Amino acid sequence: MIISNYHSHFKLDDGNGELHDYAEYALSQGMNIIGTSPHAPVYYENDWTMTEDGLSQYLQEVKALKKEYKERLEIYTGLEIDYLGKNGGPNDDKWNIPELDYKIGSVHSMLDPVTNSELAVDGPVEELEMLLKNRFNGNIKELVKKYFQIEEEMIAKGGFDILGHCDLIKKRNMNNRFFDENESWYKKLAAEMLDTLKGSDLIVEVNTGGISRKATKDVYPSPWMLKRCLEMNIPLTLSSDAHKPQNLNFYFKESIELLKSTGYREIYFFSNGIWHSQPI
């Protein structure tokens, strides 16, 4: 079986370690393909995306890395790009960078009208609480609804290949702090978002990053959503959202078992410009 991961960060964004360390770790684990996907710069100052200069440096570094590992490991150049409504997204012309092999589209934040700043849904819980209060008057259903609506907008606009952690909104919801995922209103909103994937060419990632950071018990998307993906014939790929080399294949064995028990018989990997299916 080909073991691949297309979602990883490194020292030029909010990850740790050099690209080289990721390649070495992948080899030590018998992985076949890695893709790097640091956070693309956004319109506001922050401490978690690359800078514009960092982006140029990244493209140079990964080019050299590909050369160095040519005979031993397939390496692909990606970016994780935030969808920020009118303030930017994967579909922007600026991301038509010839060196890029693929793009991940993600939603990490929403605009807070009171402070006029982007507040993360996956950052400190206080930040999510502030967003909830300032923009949604404390109404969690409205916040979740908006989150999935923003994802739907991003999906409709396209310009990317992999849908990043599509239910990231649950990251700060350990022990049902904000909502119960089993309630029908939540399931309806999440399912509606998945429905918009129909007819798109998008790959959905099964992302283990919430578990490696001890924030969630489940992968993104949750097992019940994976069932829905299967019914809709949506292709999946495995990813760890690694922020350090040692997490490159974190929880992969368990995730493959989960997919099998969900009914999946295949997953996808990207190689030489196209997505390939392989049995699991």
Ligand SMILES: [Zn+2]
């Ligand atoms: Zn992300």
Ligand SMILES: [Zn+2]
């Ligand atoms: Zn990421």
